Amino acid sequence: MKKICSLLLAMVLACLPCATALAAPDQSEIDALRGTKLYVYNWGEYISDGVDDTLDVNKAFTEKYGIEVVYDTYDNNEVMYSKLKGGGVSYDVVIPSDYMIERMIAEDMLEKINFDNIPNYKYIPEKYRNLPYDPDNEYSIPYTVSYVGLIYNTDMVDEAPDSWTALWDTDYENRILMFNNPRDAFAIAQSVLGMDYNMESPVAWKVAAELLMDQKNVSPVYVNDEVFNKMEGGEAAYAPYYVGDYLTMHDNNEALAFVYPKEGVNYFVDAACILKGTKNKRAAELYLDFLNEPDVALANAEYICYGSPHSEVYTNPDYTYYQNALLYPEEGAFKTQLFTNLSPETLQLMSTLWDDVKNYIPTAGSGTHDFFFGEVNSGSTEQTDGKKLTPEARKYAICIGVFLLLCLAYVIFRYARKKYRESI
Amino acid sequence: MKRHPTSRFNVIASPYAVWAALFIIAPLIFVVYYSFTDAAGAFTTENVSALSKYLPTFLRSIWFGIVATLICLVIAYPTAYLISQKTENIQRTMVLLVMLPMWMSFLIRTYSWMAILEDENGIINGFLANLGLPRVHMINTSFAVILGMVYNFLPYMIMPIYSVMAKLDRSMVEAAQDLGGSRLTVIRRCIIPMSMPGVVSGITMVFVPSVSTFYISQKLGGGAFDLIGDVIERQFQQSYNYNLGAALSLVLMVLILISMAVMNRFTGDEEGMAI
Numbered sequence: 001m002k003k004i005c006s007l008l009l010a011m012v013l014a015c016l017p018c019a020t021a022l023a024a025p026d027q028s029e030i031d032a033l034r035g036t037k038l039y040v041y042n043w044g045e046y047i048s049d050g051v052d053d054t055l056d057v058n059k060a061f062t063e064k065y066g067i068e069v070v071y072d073t074y075d076n077n078e079v080m081y082s083k084l085k086g087g088g089v090s091y092d093v094v095i096p097s098d099y100m101i102e103r104m105i106a107e108d109m110l111e112k113i114n115f116d117n118i119p120n121y122k123y124i125p126e127k128y129r130n131l132p133y134d135p136d137n138e139y140s141i142p143y144t145v146s147y148v149g150l151i152y153n154t155d156m157v158d159e160a161p162d163s164w165t166a167l168w169d170t171d172y173e174n175r176i177l178m179f180n181n182p183r184d185a186f187a188i189a190q191s192v193l194g195m196d197y198n199m200e201s202p203v204a205w206k207v208a209a210e211l212l213m214d215q216k217n218v219s220p221v222y223v224n225d226e227v228f229n230k231m232e233g234g235e236a237a238y239a240p241y242y243v244g245d246y247l248t249m250h251d252n253n254e255a256l257a258f259v260y261p262k263e264g265v266n267y268f269v270d271a272a273c274i275l276k277g278t279k280n281k282r283a284a285e286l287y288l289d290f291l292n293e294p295d296v297a298l299a300n301a302e303y304i305c306y307g308s309p310h311s312e313v314y315t316n317p318d319y320t321y322y323q324n325a326l327l328y329p330e331e332g333a334f335k336t337q338l339f340t341n342l343s344p345e346t347l348q349l350m351s352t353l354w355d356d357v358k359n360y361i362p363t364a365g366s367g368t369h370d371f372f373f374g375e376v377n378s379g380s381t382e383q384t385d386g387k388k389l390t391p392e393a394r395k396y397a398i399c400i401g402v403f404l405l406l407c408l409a410y411v412i413f414r415y416a417r418k419k420y421r422e423s424i
Numbered sequence: 425m426k427r428h429p430t431s432r433f434n435v436i437a438s439p440y441a442v443w444a445a446l447f448i449i450a451p452l453i454f455v456v457y458y459s460f461t462d463a464a465g466a467f468t469t470e471n472v473s474a475l476s477k478y479l480p481t482f483l484r485s486i487w488f489g490i491v492a493t494l495i496c497l498v499i500a501y502p503t504a505y506l507i508s509q510k511t512e513n514i515q516r517t518m519v520l521l522v523m524l525p526m527w528m529s530f531l532i533r534t535y536s537w538m539a540i541l542e543d544e545n546g547i548i549n550g551f552l553a554n555l556g557l558p559r560v561h562m563i564n565t566s567f568a569v570i571l572g573m574v575y576n577f578l579p580y581m582i583m584p585i586y587s588v589m590a591k592l593d594r595s596m597v598e599a600a601q602d603l604g605g606s607r608l609t610v611i612r613r614c615i616i617p618m619s620m621p622g623v624v625s626g627i628t629m630v631f632v633p634s635v636s637t638f639y640i641s642q643k644l645g646g647g648a649f650d651l652i653g654d655v656i657e658r659q660f661q662q663s664y665n666y667n668l669g670a671a672l673s674l675v676l677m678v679l680i681l682i683s684m685a686v687m688n689r690f691t692g693d694e695e696g697m698a699i
Binding site for chain 2: 081086347
């Protein structure tokens with residue numbers, strides 16, 4: 001018993017110096033944050049959450065600092081942006097993608113980070129610093145880095161594709177998935193056309209939109225997160241998606257394979273930022289620093305399956321995706337482009353063109369077959385520019401018209417009968 | 425001293441009046457405001473004039489709404505009639521069964537229809553394949569979207585019709601039978617006209633959400649074609665174009681209001697309601 005006591009005492013004594021060493025001069029400042037709340041807004045499924053004995057990052061943060069983490073998620077950058085812009089919410093930490101960070105910096109939505117408070121920033125190597133969206137690296141700390149690529153199902157596709165044009169292959173009608181967000185969808189068309197993702201020329205955007213309309217001939221299914229179910233379940237042959245998510249899907253369906261198309265792909269960085277107007281900036285910085293603790297970063301990288309910009313993670317031989325050729329490809333192995341923020345005019349044009357793409361129903365070729373309403377294609381190929389109705393719209397107009405006429409006829413009939421009865 | 429009935433009514437209704445002012449009237453004012461301004465807040469009619477671009481989408485949504493409503497009506501009317509003919513205990517159980525799916529989230533129910541209709545792993549197609557029958561492509565078609573609408577909104581048609589039918593004056597029906605009316609005549613001249621208020625509110629409750637839905641068309645239609653709800657949702661969520669989104673909603677609301685007003689006008693006169 002005495003032995004144990006002295007052992008404990010020795011341990012406590014041994015720990016004391018390091019405890020004081022760890023306690024930075026602002027320890028009291030950190031202690032003062034106990035009991036406060038930190039509002040974090042992140043992508044869905046984008047943090048290690050304690051499932052299957054993984055590290056629960058938010059819980060660990062609360063245990064360490066006594067700061068409660070209020071955690072919400074979003075599906076995509078635009079949703080996040082609209083929600084923040086729309087007001088009524090206030091978050092402290094947010095993890096947008098590169099081009100969205102640029103936009104948020106331009107619109108003065110982000111708070112400069114005090115990097116003195118982020119000692120773990122030392123783990124982020126030079127190549128992930130000062131990226132174009134945040135050239136002086138004042139606002140963001142990279143969280144994940146990854147690529148878009150083409151997932152295909154080897155049970156359905158005999159020959160490995162090497163080009164985005166596989167998504168236009170009419171042999172796979174109804175079996176092709178497509179991004180349901182304009183930026184990613186346009187990037188694929190722009191790759192095929194050899195265009196810059198960040199071009200500002202309206203004509204070029206229209207050409208890309210026409211290519212996307214052309215894709216409607218294979219009846220692509222526009223998906224977000226449903227891609228997981230559909231690819232894992234073998235519902236579709238091709239899907240463009242993020243490489244990290246491919247790794248997750250591959251775990252559930254061995255028949256899936258992945259390729260970086262030769263036309264080039266989107267390279268993206270999601271980075272943690274602090275929002276302007278934060279009421280708890282010091283806690284937010286603690287959180288950002290905590291995300292870059294080597295074991296936390298490793299847990300996140302293992303959970304999310306995206307590439308990690310953290311040097312202690314990707315050089316760790318115990319890391320599941322250590323030197324994974326897909327997640328950490330050699331530099332220059334294929335063409336990549338980053339998104340940058342587009343001008344408001346181009347953004348407006350892109351969303352208008354995207355509406356056109358989504359509304360477009362092809363009038364030539366095999367087109368959509370539809371056993372409820374029969375074949376919807378016939379006649380000319382003019383587009384939905386509002387001046388002339390497409391055959392499909394004309395069909396609906398006629399249907400509605402006939403229906404209204406029937407209603408009117410019935411009303412007149414009743415009125416006439418009423419008059420007749422009154423006259424008797 | 426008798427108190428004026430309306431003043432008491434005002435007091436009782438005041439919670440709802442506050443509620444309506446805050447959550448119905450105020451948002452409507454915002455919708456109108458956004459419809460006629462641009463991003464900078466200046467007056468413009470650009471949003472409303474951009475609507476011609478979305479005319480095909482409007483037509484498609486309205487047509488899908490009409491079809492879904494008619495299918496619901498055809499299914500719901502006999503169902504409601506049959507339920508109302510049963511003894512009270514059975515009625516209660518059957519109403520419970522009608523309502524049962526609504527205990528689950530609308531989103532989950534729609535999502536699970538994906539699993540039922542899918543090509544490879546779909547329950548229906550798996551069944552067909554096991555029987556050696558050819559697979560039917562159902563998911564991501566307009567059929568799937570309308571099926572989703574009918575499935576989700578059917579209880580909203582059954583319930584109002586049933587609740588009117590359950591309260592029908594039985595003596596009217598008996599009188600019609602005493603006067604020699606055949607079964608069909610009783611239904612045609614007696615039950616249908618008397619249940620018309622339920623039908624009208626059922627049509628409203630199915631048509632309005634059908635026209636404006638976006639989740640069903642995204643999940644079951646695969647985004648292959650837009651309904652007007654999809655376009656509106658995208659303006660708010662993706663494009664951050666509240667002005668266009670508000671303008672589209674405003675037009676949709678006006679269209680629905682007009683059609684409801686017309687319908688109420690012509691079903692309002694109780695005389696000669698018989699088909």
